[in-house]
Amino acid sequence: MTCEQKARKAQPDRPVHIPCDSLLSWSSDFRNYEGVFNWGALVLFLGSLRVCLENLLRYGVRVSARAWIKFLCGDVFQDDQVYFPVLYLLLYSLVPPLVTLSIEKRLAKSQLGWRTGCTLHVLNLVLHLCMPMLMINMTCLNIGLISSVLACGIYTTIFLKLISYIQVNKWCRHAVMRRTLINKHMYGNGDFFLRERKKTFLNMKEYNQKTEKDEKDEDIEIVDKNLVHWPNNLTTKDMLYFSFVPTLCYELNFPRTDRIRKFFLLRRVLEVFLGTNLMLGMIQQWIVPDVVNTLVPFDSLDWPLTLERVLKLSIPNHALWLAGFYLFFHSFLNTAGELLQFADRDFYHDWWNSGNVEKFWQNWNLPVHKWCVRHMYKPVLHAGFSKFQASMIVFFSSAFFHEYLVSVPLKMFKPWAFIGMMGQVPLIILSKKLEAKFGYQLGNLTMWASLIIGHPLAIMVYYHDFVIQNYGHSLVTFYGQINSATL
Amino acid sequence: MTCEQKARKAQPDRPVHIPCDSLLSWSSDFRNYEGVFNWGALVLFLGSLRVCLENLLRYGVRVSARAWIKFLCGDVFQDDQVYFPVLYLLLYSLVPPLVTLSIEKRLAKSQLGWRTGCTLHVLNLVLHLCMPMLMINMTCLNIGLISSVLACGIYTTIFLKLISYIQVNKWCRHAVMRRTLINKHMYGNGDFFLRERKKTFLNMKEYNQKTEKDEKDEDIEIVDKNLVHWPNNLTTKDMLYFSFVPTLCYELNFPRTDRIRKFFLLRRVLEVFLGTNLMLGMIQQWIVPDVVNTLVPFDSLDWPLTLERVLKLSIPNHALWLAGFYLFFHSFLNTAGELLQFADRDFYHDWWNSGNVEKFWQNWNLPVHKWCVRHMYKPVLHAGFSKFQASMIVFFSSAFFHEYLVSVPLKMFKPWAFIGMMGQVPLIILSKKLEAKFGYQLGNLTMWASLIIGHPLAIMVYYHDFVIQNYGHSLVTFYGQINSATL
Numbered sequence: 004m005t006c007e008q009k010a011r012k013a014q015p016d017r018p019v020h021i022p023c024d025s026l027l028s029w030s031s032d033f034r035n036y037e038g039v040f041n042w043g044a045l046v047l048f049l050g051s052l053r054v055c056l057e058n059l060l061r062y063g064v065r066v067s068a069r070a071w072i073k074f075l076c077g078d079v080f081q082d083d084q085v086y087f088p089v090l091y092l093l094l095y096s097l098v099p100p101l102v103t104l105s106i107e108k109r110l111a112k113s114q115l116g117w118r119t120g121c122t123l124h125v126l127n128l129v130l131h132l133c134m135p136m137l138m139i140n141m142t143c144l145n146i147g148l149i150s151s152v153l154a155c156g157i158y159t160t161i162f163l164k165l166i167s168y169i170q171v172n173k174w175c176r177h178a179v180m181r182r183t184l185i186n187k188h189m190y191g192n193g194d195f196f197l198r199e200r201k202k203t204f205l206n207m208k209e210y211n212q213k214t215e216k217d218e219k220d221e222d223i224e225i226v227d228k229n230l231v232h233w234p235n236n237l238t239t240k241d242m243l244y245f246s247f248v249p250t251l252c253y254e255l256n257f258p259r260t261d262r263i264r265k266f267f268l269l270r271r272v273l274e275v276f277l278g279t280n281l282m283l284g285m286i287q288q289w290i291v292p293d294v295v296n297t298l299v300p301f302d303s304l305d306w307p308l309t310l311e312r313v314l315k316l317s318i319p320n321h322a323l324w325l326a327g328f329y330l331f332f333h334s335f336l337n338t339a340g341e342l343l344q345f346a347d348r349d350f351y352h353d354w355w356n357s358g359n360v361e362k363f364w365q366n367w368n369l370p371v372h373k374w375c376v377r378h379m380y381k382p383v384l385h386a387g388f389s390k391f392q393a394s395m396i397v398f399f400s401s402a403f404f405h406e407y408l409v410s411v412p413l414k415m416f417k418p419w420a421f422i423g424m425m426g427q428v429p430l431i432i433l434s435k436k437l438e439a440k441f442g443y444q445l446g447n448l449t450m451w452a453s454l455i456i457g458h459p460l461a462i463m464v465y466y467h468d469f470v471i472q473n474y475g476h477s478l479v480t481f482y483g484q485i486n487s488a489t490l
Numbered sequence: 491m492t493c494e495q496k497a498r499k500a501q502p503d504r505p506v507h508i509p510c511d512s513l514l515s516w517s518s519d520f521r522n523y524e525g526v527f528n529w530g531a532l533v534l535f536l537g538s539l540r541v542c543l544e545n546l547l548r549y550g551v552r553v554s555a556r557a558w559i560k561f562l563c564g565d566v567f568q569d570d571q572v573y574f575p576v577l578y579l580l581l582y583s584l585v586p587p588l589v590t591l592s593i594e595k596r597l598a599k600s601q602l603g604w605r606t607g608c609t610l611h612v613l614n615l616v617l618h619l620c621m622p623m624l625m626i627n628m629t630c631l632n633i634g635l636i637s638s639v640l641a642c643g644i645y646t647t648i649f650l651k652l653i654s655y656i657q658v659n660k661w662c663r664h665a666v667m668r669r670t671l672i673n674k675h676m677y678g679n680g681d682f683f684l685r686e687r688k689k690t691f692l693n694m695k696e697y698n699q700k701t702e703k704d705e706k707d708e709d710i711e712i713v714d715k716n717l718v719h720w721p722n723n724l725t726t727k728d729m730l731y732f733s734f735v736p737t738l739c740y741e742l743n744f745p746r747t748d749r750i751r752k753f754f755l756l757r758r759v760l761e762v763f764l765g766t767n768l769m770l771g772m773i774q775q776w777i778v779p780d781v782v783n784t785l786v787p788f789d790s791l792d793w794p795l796t797l798e799r800v801l802k803l804s805i806p807n808h809a810l811w812l813a814g815f816y817l818f819f820h821s822f823l824n825t826a827g828e829l830l831q832f833a834d835r836d837f838y839h840d841w842w843n844s845g846n847v848e849k850f851w852q853n854w855n856l857p858v859h860k861w862c863v864r865h866m867y868k869p870v871l872h873a874g875f876s877k878f879q880a881s882m883i884v885f886f887s888s889a890f891f892h893e894y895l896v897s898v899p900l901k902m903f904k905p906w907a908f909i910g911m912m913g914q915v916p917l918i919i920l921s922k923k924l925e926a927k928f929g930y931q932l933g934n935l936t937m938w939a940s941l942i943i944g945h946p947l948a949i950m951v952y953y954h955d956f957v958i959q960n961y962g963h964s965l966v967t968f969y970g971q972i973n974s975a976t977l
Contacts, residue, residue, distance in 0.1 A: 006709040006710050006713050007713050009710055009713075010710045010713035010714045010717060011717070011743055011745075013710070013714070014717065014719075014741075014742060014743065015661050015662045015664075015665035015666070015720070016658045016661060016662055016720075016740070016741045016742045016743075017658070017661065017741075017864070018741040018742075018743070019739050019741065019860055019864055020737065020739070020741060020744055020745050020833075020834035020836075021745065021834055021836070022745040022747070022833035022834055023833075023834060023835060023836050024835050025819075025820055025823075025824055025835040025836070025837055025838070026838065026839065026840060027816070027820050028820075028824070028835070033840065035840055035843060036840075036842065036843070037843055038840070038842040038843035038844065038934050038937075038938075039842055040527070041931060041934045041935050041938055042842065042938050043530050043531065043534060044530065044935075045935055045938045045939060045942065046534060046805065046808070046942070047530060047533060047534055047537075049801055049804060049805070049942060049943075050534075050537050050801075050805060052801060053798060053801035053802055053804075053805075056794065056797060056798040056801065057798050057802075059794075060794060060795055060798060171503045171504070174502050174503060174504065175502045175503055177502075178502035179502070222493040223493050223496055223497045223500070226493050226494050226496075226497035227497045227500070230497060230498065230501065232501075233502070233503075250507065252506050252507070253503070254501075254503045254504075254505040254506065254507060255501060255503045255505075256498055256501065256503075256505070257507055258498075258507050258508065258509040260509070307543065307546075307547060308547060310543065311540060311543040311544055311547060314536055314537075314539060314540035314543065315540055315544075317536060317540075318533065318536070318537060318540075321533070329514070332512075333512055333514050333515075336512075337512055337515070346507070346509035346510075347507035347508055347509055347510060348510060348511050348512040348515070349507075349508070349510050349512070350512055351512070351513065352513065353513060353520065353522055353523075353525070355523065355525040355526055355529065356522060356523070356524055356525035357525065373506055377504070377506055444528060447525050447528045448528050448531075448532055450525075451525075451528055451529050451532050452532060455532065455533070455536060456536075
């Protein structure tokens, strides 16, 4: 306390003023804004509540279990007969894995040469990918849109799994062939087999460390004897386990858990059940009206109104995407993993913290990312291509499958999904530059913005083209007239 | 690395799976969600952008400088004559301070007894408070709504300042009288005066410390001689300075800054100018349509629709309140402080971090809070009331002035502002319980919710009653019919 302050304090007017800056002045050192976080959360919540209420007041309750069962399964009853087209599709999806297994068995017994085997594999896989296209486009079967998407997803998954299966079995076959050759030519028989395996596959450093502790080496040998070795893995049971396990990368000895955690499983199953219903209700109640409302402005190129409608659609659509991410990558894949006692639950990393779009693609869908690295990126690099070329090949394949997953169910071949996916490449370059120049926050914001705005744009474009293709342009004009009369 | 992992790594199938939990599982230790903050900010921004765009598309540009000049000033031209009713009000507001000064001067010279002086003060203050009511309700003058609110605000401010002025001068008068009495009766003359002042007003501890260092004591005496002492403060210049200075608490020696910081002043003045225009534009463009839209649902007791409309109003209204807070408590009061070289800029604390509603009231408006503590809460405690009773008296007076600031400009005496302010008492008790039981976050959320929801509710109720009183119920019915025909 200075002399002046003391002298002032001693006055009979009981002074209360002390020289100081306002908290929000630059010159004050105040930086505590933790309450602002709550404010943001509350405003977001109240805004969403308002939009939900507005939706309910304008459209009434549109959730209807009957409507989405029909939408989900397609017309089950046709001409007094019961059809289960999706069921046929699902059942057929088990055939190609069994074909692949039998080809691999023959390859293992050297009953088939690699060229014949490879041709058979390609034929089998191409037929596999074409099957949903054929079934969905067969006019006598009326397969619902969502079940078509699901079926295409399952077929794509199995396709990727089979690629991995074939490639891994080829690696094993080559390794065993190489070893047998060396064995025969140089040593004759003996326990060379085991020693050679160790030398080849433990890297040198580890091997040197190990030779000092021979006990540990023996431990490894014991464990090794308990593992499945090629060609003992070529069984129907192993193939079926791989078909259902939540990963796209095949290996002979998957890490397993000791037991099924019952409460964990129960929570995940409940999440899947309740979450799916919530999502379907949300689509009917909230997404469909907003998507329908984009039609006329977009068709008549009314850009300000289109932007407003896309922004309106973006919030529920993004909420749906987030819910879908959680339900599939956390609840559903963990359910499958728990049931099959599959120990590796590394299905996603913290993509929400990604500082650029590339990190998002590396972190949000790990089963696909791991598959791409192991079975496409690395083999392509190994074949002598550059890193950029390898990345481009990966994005190109990814774009192909995105297109496949959209065009086949919609029975409409428009290149938007393909373009959207290939558009990620310049977006990645842009977001990396933004991150490098303006820091993490802006890179992260770019990632979120591309998610929040990209999806509703794609949905709007596809819906517009779908309506034009299926109902013609006259419907859009008619709908526009109704709208302008009532609003 | 365990033996098992090593043995697996040595296999030719290049395994990629490692046992681990998903990041979002309870069992994982992952807690990094910094990207979610950006997500929230972006969703909030896009949502607001969408609402702005919707508003613009629905209502077009409604900002009009001419309309708000009329609204602000009232009808300047009437019957070919020019009236400036607000100017008359503002000019008259300088009269009561001068009257108070002259009464205080006479009290200081003992030309008036305290009873007569007190009666004159009360008459002067009551007349002062009644003046805006008389002027605004005089039908020949058409004073605009916002200028009425401003005029009432200025009159209330001066009223509180005068109360403080009178009370502080009374303290000084009593201190001097007591000292003079003791002096005369016990010692005769001498330098007793100075010693006595030190003994009385430095508290004992500080005084004991000081006696050890007599040099410092002398310093204090030097500073003290430079300060203004009663009754030298009773000048017109001092009164005018106090009338304009951004505080409600009078003292004889305000802390002063050395110079006017020109760039600081320029920034604040620009903020006031641009911010006021922004706020007025926002009211025309965004608040007025939303307020008008609450009329019919609220009048016809359509609760779901009323809730939707209140929530819709709450976001722009809250944005306006936040902007208004910043503009008044930071930009405007700092402008005044800088111009008058007033050093105490402690106009608000970090109310945004308040853990309960009481802390909000203690932190958001410090000029009023300091006045209440110094001139109402402490004197009432001193008079023998309990802390709770003192708090209630403070809230009661605050409720009175809130009512005054709303009812007088609207020319409509409804108790809603009074009830709203008294309703803070149970809200404080509730939010304190929530904070104690569920922690800071929930208390802070309660504070924000009461702000965000409370204001639009009050606005809706007042607007409804205002329309009914001024235009009758038939207009509301008519307006409802138009609405239901077009929507």
